[in-house]
Amino acid sequence: MEKPTLPQGTRDFGPATMAKRQFILNHIRTVFQLFGFQPLETPAMENLTTLTGKYGEEGDQLLFKLLNSGDYLKKEKNGSFLINDSLLQERDSRKLTTKIAEKGLRYDLTVPFARYVVMNRSEIAFPFKRFQIQPVWRADRPQRGRYREFYQCDADVVGTNSLICEVEIILMIREVFRRLNITDYSIKINHRAILSGIAEAVGALDKQTALFVAIDKRDKIGDEKVKEELIAAGFSEESIAGLFTILSIKGSTINKLTFLTSRFGSNNQGHRGILDLQEVLNLLESFGVTDEHLDFDVSLARGLSYYTGCIFEVKVHNTSLGSVSGGGRYDNLTAAFGDKDNLSGVGFSFGVDRLYDALEELQLFPKEAQQSSKVLICHFDEASQLYGLKLLNQLRANGIAAEVYPDHAKIKKQLDYANRKMIAYTIVIGSDEMESGLLALKDMNLGEQKKLSLDDIVKALQ
Numbered sequence: 115m116e117k118p119t120l121p122q123g124t125r126d127f128g129p130a131t132m133a134k135r136q137f138i139l140n141h142i143r144t145v146f147q148l149f150g151f152q153p154l155e156t157p158a159m160e161n162l163t164t165l166t167g168k169y170g171e172e173g174d175q176l177l178f179k180l181l182n183s184g185d186y187l188k189k190e191k192n193g194s195f196l197i198n199d200s201l202l203q204e205r206d207s208r209k210l211t212t213k214i215a216e217k218g219l220r221y222d223l224t225v226p227f228a229r230y231v232v233m234n235r236s237e238i239a240f241p242f243k244r245f246q247i248q249p250v251w252r253a254d255r256p257q258r259g260r261y262r263e264f265y266q267c268d269a270d271v272v273g274t275n276s277l278i279c280e281v282e283i284i285l286m287i288r289e290v291f292r293r294l295n296i297t298d299y300s301i302k303i304n305h306r307a308i309l310s311g312i313a314e315a316v317g318a319l320d321k322q323t324a325l326f327v328a329i330d331k332r333d334k335i336g337d338e339k340v341k342e343e344l345i346a347a348g349f350s351e352e353s354i355a356g357l358f359t360i361l362s363i364k365g366s367t368i369n370k371l372t373f374l375t376s377r378f379g380s381n382n383q384g385h386r387g388i389l390d391l392q393e394v395l396n397l398l399e400s401f402g403v404t405d406e407h408l409d410f411d412v413s414l415a416r417g418l419s420y421y422t423g424c425i426f427e428v429k430v431h432n433t434s435l436g437s438v439s440g441g442g443r444y445d446n447l448t449a450a451f452g453d454k455d456n457l458s459g460v461g462f463s464f465g466v467d468r469l470y471d472a473l474e475e476l477q478l479f480p481k482e483a484q485q486s487s488k489v490l491i492c493h494f495d496e497a498s499q500l501y502g503l504k505l506l507n508q509l510r511a512n513g514i515a516a517e518v519y520p521d522h523a524k525i526k527k528q529l530d531y532a533n534r535k536m537i538a539y540t541i542v543i544g545s546d547e548m549e550s551g552l553l554a555l556k557d558m559n560l561g562e563q564k565k566l567s568l569d570d571i572v573k574a575l576q
Contacts, residue, residue, distance in 0.1 A: 123254070123262025130484055131470075135265075137483035138469050139247060141293040142267045145286055146245035151269050154244040156226040159217045168225045168420055168450060170323075176252045178262075179215040219251035223268040224420075224444070224461060231272055232451040240273030240457075258434065261467055270461030272448070277390060279460045280424045280443065281397040287428055287439060288407065290464070295478050298431040301407050304414040305391055305424050306442070308374065311384020312412065315377050316356040321347060329361065330415035334436075360412060367395065367410040374412070390424060420444045426462055430472040438468040481536065481559075488575060489516040490537045492528040498543040505541065505553070505568060512572045532558055539575065 120126065127135060159180060166174050220226050223246045231238065246268045254260055269286065271279045287301055313322045324347040328340050337358065344354050363373050371388050378384035391410065398405055416425045423443030430438055441462025449456040473479050491506055493499040502518050509516040517537075519528045525542060532540050542554045555571050556563040566574065 121262070123256035123260075125261070125263075129486065133484050133486060134473070134479050135466060135470060137479065138294065138466055138473070139265075139267070142290055142464055142466075143245070143247065145289050145293070146267075146269050148289070149243075149269070149282055149286055151243045151245040154227070154230065154246050155248060156220070156223070156230055156246070158219060158249070160220050160226055160229070162211075162216060162218045164229050164451075165218050165221055165225060169221055172327075173221060176254055177221055178219040178251045178253050179211055180217045180219065181215055182217075220248075221252055222250050223248060223266050223463065224270065227268070227270055227461075228272075228444075228448050228459070229451055231457065232448050232453045235453075235457075238273075241271050241276075241279075242273055243269070243271045245269045258471070260436075265466040267464040267466060268461055269463075270459055272457050272459035275458050277393050277424075278397060280390075280394050281401060283426060283441065283460065283462050284394075284398065284408065285401065285403070287426075287462070288403075294469070294473065295480075296430055296472070296476070299407060300409040300429055300431065302409050302411040302414050302427045302429065303391070303394070303424060304411055305387030306422050307383045307387030307390070308412065309387075309415055311374070311378045311381045311387060312357065312360055314381050314384065315360065315379075316353045318349060318353055318357075321349065325349075325357075326415035329357075329413050332361070332413045363412065367391070367405065367408065370410050370412065387423075394424065416440060416442060420446065420450075422446060423460065430476070433472045433475045435468050435472055435475075437465075438472055439464045482538075485536050485538060487515045487517045487535065487537050489514060489539045489541060490528070490532040490535075491516065491518040492525055492532075492540050492542045493519065493522075494525065494544050496522065498545070498548060501548050502541070502543050505543075508568060509572065509575075512576060514572065514575050529558075541571070 162177070162179065165177055169176075227244065227246065231242065247265065249263055249265050251263050254262060256262055269283070284301055284303075291297070291299060309326055310319075310322065313319050313325055316325075318325050325344070328343040328347070331343075332340050341354055341358075344357075345351075349357075360374070360377060363370050371391060374384065375388055378388070395405060398408075411427075414425060414427055416427065421442040422445040425442035426440055427437045428439035429436070439462060441460070443458065443460040445458045446456060448459070489509060491502040493502050499518065499522070506516055506518050519531060529540060531537075538558055540556045540558060542556065547553050551567060552565040553568060553571060554563055555566050555574070
């Protein structure tokens with residue numbers, strides 16, 4: 115019999131791992147709700163017409179497509195599909211896909227959200243703030259920090275142009291990281307209009323896509339490789355030199371914005387981006403917070419083609435990982451689904467898997483994040499086990515996660531079980547405890563033991 119395996123880029127999550135993942139997810143969910151976002155779920159699969167054309171050419175190639183159900187070959191006139199079909203003669207898999215696959219696994223949560231808004235706009239109160247925590251799938255090459263199946267935690271606002279929404283994204287990222295005890299990180303920010311201004315300043319308006327794709331890789335492949343890509347794409351040496359003069363500017367956000375203002379001249383797009391970023395800084399000050407952790411990065415482009423305004427990317431320092439969060443404003447996404455009002459939206463997403471890996475690398479998971487039950491009730495015999503069941507019910511009624519060892523076994527085995535499950539406390543019940551009502555509560559971490567009444571135990575553990 116063949117040994118079972120997992121598809122590449124997917125993983126099982128055991129109880130210990132799931133406890134840590136839930137620790138992350140619970141904090142993210144709490145922060146989203148704290149900022150007024152409502153929960154939403156959409157199907158794992160979408161029609162390919164919904165997904166394609168929204169992520170750029172590279173993104174479309176990473177869509178997982180689902181084969182149509184049923185024996186579709188029988189519908190093709192006695193197998194002519196196999197022999198005479200012109201699509202096979204052309205050897206064009208993209209055209210062939212439309213005949214055998216009409217659906218695909220969702221690539222992200224933003225496009226399904228836009229589809230939902232268009233389909234349900236009469237029932238939605240705008241601005242609509244939603245969060246969504248679900249898995250997504252990408253046919254990418256698996257590597258550390260990059261998986262084919264992974265969870266995203268999205269928060270989006272649609273139906274407003276207010277830059278308060280951009281500022282609240284920054285505040286939510288900061289609050290989540292505060293709760294996860296991540297202190298050394300940067301929230302990179304840029305603006306698509308600034309990128310367009312740069313393209314015009316270096317004479318590359320007709321090659322914006324190639325320009326954005328190349329400079330977005332700067333952190334990963336370095337300046338020389340970026341220059342090689344640009345030369346291959348037909349950029350002149352003069353354009354490249356002018357581009358790297360801009361990309362190399364240093365100093366504070368204000369210094370960079372001042373420099374770009376002087377370079378953009380009469381470029382309206384570039385100046386719009388500058389004004390938006392200045393307004394974001396002003397609003398942050400109005401919230402009573404500083405721009406700590408905020409890094410204006412003129413190289414940041416983000417690959418998804420639907421972004422039109424501010425864009426974000428978050429990196430945790432001193433780890434081997436790439437970005438753990440990203441997002442931006444999109445003004446044209448709902449228009450792709452026939453929406454005449456063309457609602458503006460802005461959102462971002464946390465990558466749970468990368469956050470998990472970052473917390474592991476930095477050893478930031480607290481011990482309590484790995485605990486399941488808080489108390490294990492141990493017993494010597496059937497009578498003490500039955501006595502323990504009443505205690506168990508009372509502990510749970512007071513909100514204390516507890517369990518009883520289900521079998522009759524030696525106390526050492528029961529205590530070993532508590533240690534393996536990282537259960538913080540045990541209550542050992544024998545005849546003396548049953549008679550006196552004073553229970554032996556043991557702290558498994560400190561090795562200390564006290565005799566307490568059940569009421570005192572409840573107070574100590576709550």
